[in-house]
Amino acid sequence: MEIKNTAGEGHIVIEIVGSLDSTNVSQAEEKIIPFITDKACMVLDMGKCNYVSSAGLRLLLMIAKQLAAKGGWLSLVGVCDDVKDVMEMTGFSCFFKTYNTLPEAFEALKKGGMAKC
Amino acid sequence: MLRVDLHPTHVSKCGRYKLRPGKPLPFGATIVPGGVNFSIYSHAATSCELVLFEKHAPEPCANISFPEEFRIGNVFSMVVFDLDYENIEYGFRMDGPWNPQEGHRFDKSKILMDPYAKVISGRDVWGAQPDWKDIFQHRSRICFDDFDWEDDHPLEVPVEDLIIYEMHVRGFSRHASSGVKHPGTFAGIMEKLPYLKKLGVSCVELMPIHEFDEFENSRVSPVTGKLLMNYWGYSNVGFFAPRAGFAATGKFGMQVDEVKNLVKQLHKNGIEVILDVVFNHTAEGNERGPYISYRGIDNKTYYILTPDGYYFNFSGCGNTLNCNNPIVRNMILDCLRYWAADYHVDGFRFDLASILGRDQNGAPMSSPPLLESLAFDPVLGKCKLIAEAWDAGGLYQVGSFPAWGRWAEWNGKYRDDLRKFLKGEAGMAGAMAQRLQGSPDLYGWERRGSTASVNFITCHDGFTLMDMVSYNGKHNEANGENNSDGSNDNYSWNCGWEGDSTDPNVNKLRRKQMKNAVAMLLVSQGTPMILAGDEFGNTQFGNNNAYCQDNEISWVDWSLLNSNKEIFEFFRKMIAFRRAHPVLRSSGHFQNRDYMGSGFADITWHGTKAWNADWSGEAQTLAFMLCGKHAKGGKAQDNNIYVAMNMHWEMRGFELPKLPKSQAWYVFANTDARAPQDIWEVGEEKKLENQSEFLVGSRSVVVLIGK
């Protein structure tokens, strides 16, 4: 697993590469937590993440909840079909907004912000 | 808060694992800061070893003995630090005496599953041939016990207001016709949620979903050449773990979350979940059975044994769980509390529950401590407790199951009497009167009320509704036991032809008989239960004991929903009718008097002449009227409802009881009429032209409302 912070249209974009499971969740958590700041809009780019285990899903949910508590939010991008399936069947999908591509996510974030006003 | 007990005190012999003494409670494996707490009970073991495997590895990666100072009382407990809790499988080795006459069967060579395992791997994908050489077949795993329930809560619908729908998780959506993305799984049920909502049932009862081994006693049918499996699953490997093979995510080990999500989504739609639980025996069988867990951990504690150390077989499945041993009793309580608290399950149906009332020698007790504990348990306080009030050892307790006002029963007498009446047996009016009003003859003496009675005509065990009107005898040849298995007392009638028929008259009568059955079921006091698939005439081709048939015999065939739309519509509208009319759903029994000053008693009996039911030995008719002012013991307001049943082969005129001036009779259902005139939507009933008499067709049921 590898975590990269890339810039993207004023949002925090974090790319997760490889698999996210119990062997590396605490590492991932350490790296991501500093980005959870007030009103942060975080986009996790999972396009290169091929597997998310139960522990990994829990980390994602934890991030989403912490962001929400600070008035921000989390979107997932490029989640592969297998992981999407598991998220759907176990109910994790109910807590995330998912998009196919980064531009789609940015577009939605823009609209979400607008509609809110 | 900083804790001072988070640091290892010991190192395992191999030097790889850091340890410290664990907490004896709770039993099982619990994630604690920095590690995992393992705790297991054995009274007679002399030593215990924790065995760790990497996921799916053939050989263990570690054997860690519990140091003697880690034992408190009869419990071995230990914290192991820095485990990869997601990828580890664990078991135990127990050393102790080998002395079968005394009840001890310790064998240090066996690796044993944790009786409190909350996730069990080894049979992760249904039907995948296991590796029989694997030294550890059913492997305990560590469970994430968190789940975001948000504001979910068990629904606590009064039991008399429920309409239960019994289903087999796999059979419900496995058939190719189901059209779901994940056939045969918990996720598949979720995909059928819109269907369940349409049908209107308010509770699903899942046949066993605890981990079991579908390959237990698997064999090939000599008749069909198909693999016969333990399909029903009334044979627990573990009590705390959901069946991995029923989960679409089982291969990822995420079955726990999948089940919880199913419960959450069902609750959101007002549908309760009842689990069929099997505490009467385990999958370890008798003396010749395998070592899975209990036998090697403390045989004498877990099983009821004969004086010379053999297994009693009150379950018909080789062994009998020692339910009234205090250790086992606590395990059962822990287990049910866990399902109620962690899975938000709304209730339980106990398979062969009479065994739960036998003492440690197998004799029935008058106040069995386990049943009493369950009735008064604080966590289970609002859970439905439903007993299958008999066992395979000959104990039949319908009406006499120890209840403490808490237990309901599968009412086997309801099923039998209703079937007899339906097929035209004479002289059933008296018995029917009891069944229709919640069986006060069975449950009135202890003031248990109609809530004690779970009414059903069909369940997983026996004919489906379609088969009940299509077969006189069982046809279990495919089970490979020369048709000797399964019940012979079916009280079924084939309507003139054995099996599938092309005769339109036979088929018409069958449809009518199915409608008659469900109409009677849904106007009866008590809690109705429907078998999944009956609402569109699902068939098992005459097999009345399909426990081993993981194939089209058992799987619900959804294509019948199209061909039998008329049956489905009748079910749907009858269910809506029951839900709309509280007078059908009293918790207490009727008092047979007018305590509301309405001019009518709460229930009155009629026949071809109003106010004159035929109670004779020849009777094949019965009618009754429920007074709407007495609904829910007078607490609710409802219409008057009149039901006429004519099970004679000729039509009969029924004189209608006269209503107060402002009201008139409207017909809601008439099974003799051709669909769609056989039943109306609630609120759109048709006013009768003739308010004084109704000509009820041969073998027909008519439901009227007065408004």
Added chain:
Amino acid sequence: MSQLTLPAKLENLDSMIKFIMDEADALGFDKKNKFHIRLSAEEILVNIINYAYPKNTGDIRITLNPKEKESLEIEIVDWGFAFNPLLREEPKTCLPLEEREIGGLGVFLTRKVMDDVRYRRDGDCNIMTLTKKIAP
């Protein structure tokens, strides 16, 4: 009356549509009207799925009130932020295709094909009510 609650996810759209269309079938709507019911239900549901819950997702509750031989009333509820799609500016259907803004068509079509479309905010939920009459 029948009711269904599902998470507001695109994966559930088919289930929700089927739930509604089964009722439309049962009421005997003709092909064209069924097309219109499907269209407007999809538009409103997709709108909620895409926009009602920008931060996470929540539920959609569909309630069907069929009146035999009269009409089908579809009530769609979400608990997302207050948003009245009926107040959206109508798309400029007269602009050349190249200059059209993509979007806004759904609600426009819904209003065209249904007999009655209403929005109200009740407490913390948005309630859309769509009614289609059965042609005599």
Added chain:
Amino acid sequence: MESKYSVNIQGDVAKIELSGRLDAVNAPAFQEELKKLSGSSLKSIVFFAKDLEYISSAGLRAIIFAKQKCGVQSQVYLVGATEAVLGVIKMSGLDTFMHIQDTYGE
């Protein structure tokens, strides 16, 4: 009927066959497919819609998208659309920007 679409580019003509439904569930994938068209200077985009049972605004958006990708010079044809589909196209004013015909001659 199964929902399918196929995009074929022959010279300066793009032929697109549609069947089943074009709705919010499958339109995004279709739109993705239509990206193939961008940049190519097409003379005409032809939608064969004989077997198209249903279209929602998501589908309409995909058509608008196709046109926008290809620029002013390209003509849009809609061939064999059913009355119901045509109804929606007309309501949304798309009919004025495309040639609606029963058949398409080479």
